[in-house]
Amino acid sequence: MNLTKQRALLAIFSVLFVGLIAGGISQSSAKKAVQNDTAATFVVKGMVCGGCVARITDTMKKFKGVKTCKVTLKPPHAVITYDAKQTNTKAMMKKIASLGYKVSLLPKKKEAPAKPKS
Numbered sequence: 367m368n369l370t371k372q373r374a375l376l377a378i379f380s381v382l383f384v385g386l387i388a389g390g391i392s393q394s395s396a397k398k399a400v401q402n403d404t405a406a407t408f409v410v411k412g413m414v415c416g417g418c419v420a421r422i423t424d425t426m427k428k429f430k431g432v433k434t435c436k437v438t439l440k441p442p443h444a445v446i447t448y449d450a451k452q453t454n455t456k457a458m459m460k461k462i463a464s465l466g467y468k469v470s471l472l473p474k475k476k477e478a479p480a481k482p483k484s
């Protein structure tokens with residue numbers, strides 16, 4: 367009887383243990399998926415209203431490889447996160463330009479330079 371109980375307990379513990387390991391693996395692969403996402407900010411010239419914002423947002427959200435897209439008028443930026451394995455900034459800029467806007471990549475800066483006061 368004692369041996370049977372021990373075996374039963376052992377079986378329960380091993381199931382729990384495997385569950386913990388499997389949970390840990392799926393968590394780390396989820397983290398990897400997030401790490402694959404790259405963010406880029408584009409300066410979009412030529413946007414004049416909310417229609418422009420919606421147009422670019424809708425188009426880019428459907429664009430292959432794009433995860434999220436946030437477009438603002440002030441500043442005229444499009445912040446896009448994307449899977450670098452599926453697309454790149456050049457392809458996305460071409461797409462935005464094809465809508466009739468002038469687009470350039472915002473240089474990555476930690477702080478915006480202070481505007482000189484005259």
Ligand SMILES: [Cu+2]
Nearest residue numbers: 414415417418
């Ligand atoms: Cu517009």
